Amino acid sequence: MRPRTPLRRTTAHRRTSVLAGLTALALTLAGALTVAGTGSARGDVPTTPGWNLAWSDDFDGANGSLPSSANWQIDTGHGYPGGPGNWGTGEIQNYTASPDNISLDGNGNLRITPLRDGAGNWTSGRIETRRADFKAPAGGTLRIEGRVQMPNVTGNAALGYWPAFWALGSPYRGNYWNWPGIGEFDIMENVNGLNSVWGVLHCGVNPGGPCGETTGLANSRACPGASCQSAFHTYRFEWDRSVTPEALRWYVDGQLFHSVTKSQLGAATWADMTDHAGYFLLLNLAIGGAFPNALGGSTPTAETVPGRPMLVDYVGVWTRGGGGTTDPPTDPPSGSSTLTLRSGGGLGAAQSTASSVTLASAGGANHDGTPHNPQTFTATGITRAYDGGSTQFDVFADSGTTVANGQQIRVSYDRTGDGTWERTETYHYFATDPVPGYEHYTQTKGLKSSTGSHGALVNGTVRVEIWNAIGNGPGTVGVGNQSFVHIPYG
Template sequence: MKYNYILSLLFLALIACGNSDNDPQPDNVTLTCSPEKVEAGAAEGEYTLNVTCNSGEWTAFASDDCSFWVTAKVLDSSLTKGQVIVSVKANKETTNRNGSVVVKSGTKRIMIPVTQEAPMSVSQREIYSNSSGENITLSVVATGDWSVKSNDSWIKAEKTDSKTVTVKTEPNDNKTSRNGTLDIVSGIEKITISVTQESAEDRDINTPEGYRLVWHDEFNEGTTLGSDWTHEVQKPGWVNNELQEYVNGSAGGKRVTELVDGKLSINCFKGSDDKIYSGRVYAKVNEGWLYGYFEARIMLPKGKGTWPAFWMMPVNNNYSTNPWPGCGEIDIMEEVGADPNIVSSSIHCAAYNHTINTQKTASRNIGTAESEYHVYACEWTPDYLKFFVDGTELMTFRNEGTGKNVWPFTYNFYPILNLAWGGDWGGYKGVDESALPITMKVDYVRVFQKK
């Protein structure tokens, strides 16, 4: 009995050893796979591996280092011939990536390398062109040959070399912006570039009936503002808890005001010192005008934190004896980027102002304030202030005849253009510095008075 017991133990031990994964594969087991590697493009795709295994039992899977972008689906693994469908996700990284698929039968393994190309990339996917037309150079990175095609006749695109494309926009003579596209194609990859060209200058001066033009600036001469304009210089927090610093023309080698393409650009940007700089300018600050029709054609910037304005304040006012709001304030146009395309007009005086929630104001969502130029205007007479957007009345404030507390608008005021950042209103929903740099563009400012 004892002898038989020992033989039984030895037999069980032999069975256990024979089932071990570490046991060498029998010489007659053959495992092959074709192709021997997968070379994938950057786009999502599927690739087929043909597997032969004479044992009739095999499987396949993606290695751990690539399982987040490679999957392996096994077909007919119980037969001597089957397939593996290798699915590769689109590569959104900037470089090639590598992994492998493991084909396995018992302890026998075959490693199938999987390489995937980096996607094609372009230095810009959005182009913004001025109205006079310009040349823009784009850099292209692609593993294979590529081509470029314009989808609009006013956009010309030419492949300069294997890494560069030159885009040329023709002049836009329309008073509205226009949009187009161009495609860069490499194999099955395609990148569509959007092209936006701003509208032409509006050089037609439409004088309101009964008025005559007394002053204007079309911003189409030179590169900087002329002597009729004065820059404000103030540190952050000067008014309304605004975050920008107003400077006299430039900061850190960059202009806060400049004339480009026949328009005034008021630029707000973050300097290398991490400060936010912007521009606030006054027209005829020591003279101004008493009554008249004041208008400007403006395209507003985008971004949470912006606060552009076109408004007026009294000339040579002594704020110690005639403080705000009793001195009066005329806000022809304001907008905050947190509420895009909603423009407003307001007046402030002792009786009606925002500090006591009595200000007289009106607003309108015009839809394209941040993508198109619009004309904002105010007609100021001894009897009323009327505000307009593109010639349509937005608000009227009448002289009630009850004195200065309601109607301080009896002396000269001067126009102001500025682009604030943050502050009590501009930052009431916070600011998004990723929007910077931003630009408020002004086609013209015109002042008319009655004949």
């Protein structure tokens, strides 16, 4: 992801000088485990007295079905469009949306399975939550938890396996080059079938900085009782804003094994990591890359065995104290410049549920650059200074099976709310593919045209218009907690 460091991942799964003090311990555990475990689900998201459940997925559903499209988006390929190759970490697998790689198992679990074809090519699965607003309330605590069984494989057969449960700061979406400043919380990661869970924080600058990138601030320990590979364990992360200094904590089966406080990082680094809309969650199983190679040489090898899945019983997000868990107001929250496209035509903080709106067909005409029956989203009463940056967006666009549709976006700024648009930006349209499923339409398509200039907003208005510029069929755009625009105002 970083120009100076080609191998990393938008996540902690990436470090070539990995945790030197822990490496020796981890290597003594390699190959010492036996294959066991039944992979049974607990059956529900647990009740947590004193906490408010904000979001969860229990992965109930038929064997072979994909995870809920309302909750998750499936990442495919070898990197984000416009982002670093091999996800920035050197991992070699191709992520797919095939149920062979990612699906429910019919027993209450998500199953992510790495596979290798006859030519030696690996495929696997990676998903991320549509919501990107998971954040500790002011004066309260955020809790992210999952019950996971790591791939049940050890020794040489596990070389190159890299399962992970983690979170990335929301500004990463649509940018893909602002890591690690936006923050990354690695709640659980593991490599090469070792009986060890790593908890890692990535922050600041790369290389070096207060988090010692690309390694990050990390700790690890063996799983309590049964090995990480042979049984389910519960992995939890907490962001606590009720204490001074604020703190981050990592747990396995309720046992604290890692913590970082604000005082360790400094106010500026902490603010970059926390003063944005929040985080989105990810689950994936990579093969090869910087972290497995650091502990196991060049991985995978001829002895690496495909087909051993990571199983996830549930993922849940809770809050405690602070501002509660109700939907934020439509208008952008103070200090946040990331505005979500909300159901009902608003622009503001993300809503608790995902939904979609329909874009009218272009009817075979060419509306490139001119809004035609657009869906419009507006935020008013904004007073903020221009930060010198540029507009960014990530719109979830889909045209189903329609061929040759192109969706287009225009973002307009009325600095004083008087109905005069001092700055208007129209971006090149995005040609959606004829395969059902959302795609990412971002500012990387480039500006088609712009008028006016940016300046301070004083009781100003921001408007987003989206329409079908070409094509013969309707389209859809994800809203509620799925698509966002980041305005250059702080």
